[in-house]
Amino acid sequence: MRATDQLMNDCSETWEAATNHAFCKELAEGTLPIEKMKWYLAQDYKFIDRFVRLLATAITHAPTLADSIPAAQFLAVITGPENTYFLRSFEALNMTQEEQNAPAAKSTLAFQNLMREAQVSGRYEQMLAVLVVAEWSYLTWANRYVAYSPDLPFWFSEWIDLHCGDGFEGVVEYLRSQLDQVWDGLTDQQKADATQMFARAVKCERDFFDASFNSQD
Incomplete structure (x- = not known):
């Protein structure tokens, strides 16, 4: 079993709660109240700065230039099309x-602080643990709703589009593969630290969707 599959399986209940959330279902159906979407967008946009810094730091820790290029290309998506979507x-x-x-x-x-903790850890596997959760969890829920109605407003539909399809699947596979590749070379303590980071990130995703669905913490 891939290391990333094991990490996900170890917190499968929380993972399922985060990736099969009522917030995402209503978003895809177009029934999510606009006020909830506004709250979500304003809060989610606050992740961009910290996410960009985390991803950029991970790029500097990639083992080779070839390992860093896909992340650098994804960074351009975050600061380009995704940033524009929010605006x-x-x-x-x-x-x-x-x-x-x-x-x-x-x-x-909580999620901002976790991303910063991973960034300043100096540990590639901890950075990857958070990045994998952030993108893999979104691919998982978005893939449930790729057949959305053509009448869905763009603030719903394009959020799904940004997190599914061949391009985004490639990003998730790249991030997972990076973590899989370094896993066997880690000490038991390093594996334990990365496992904890992964589980905390999944909980952050679930808590954020819970808060968004209620438009409050």
């Missing part, structure tokens, strides 16, 4: 500056 959605939903710049919620801060 277009803010405008289309008539979100005020106050709504866009709402204080970070407790669940948001």
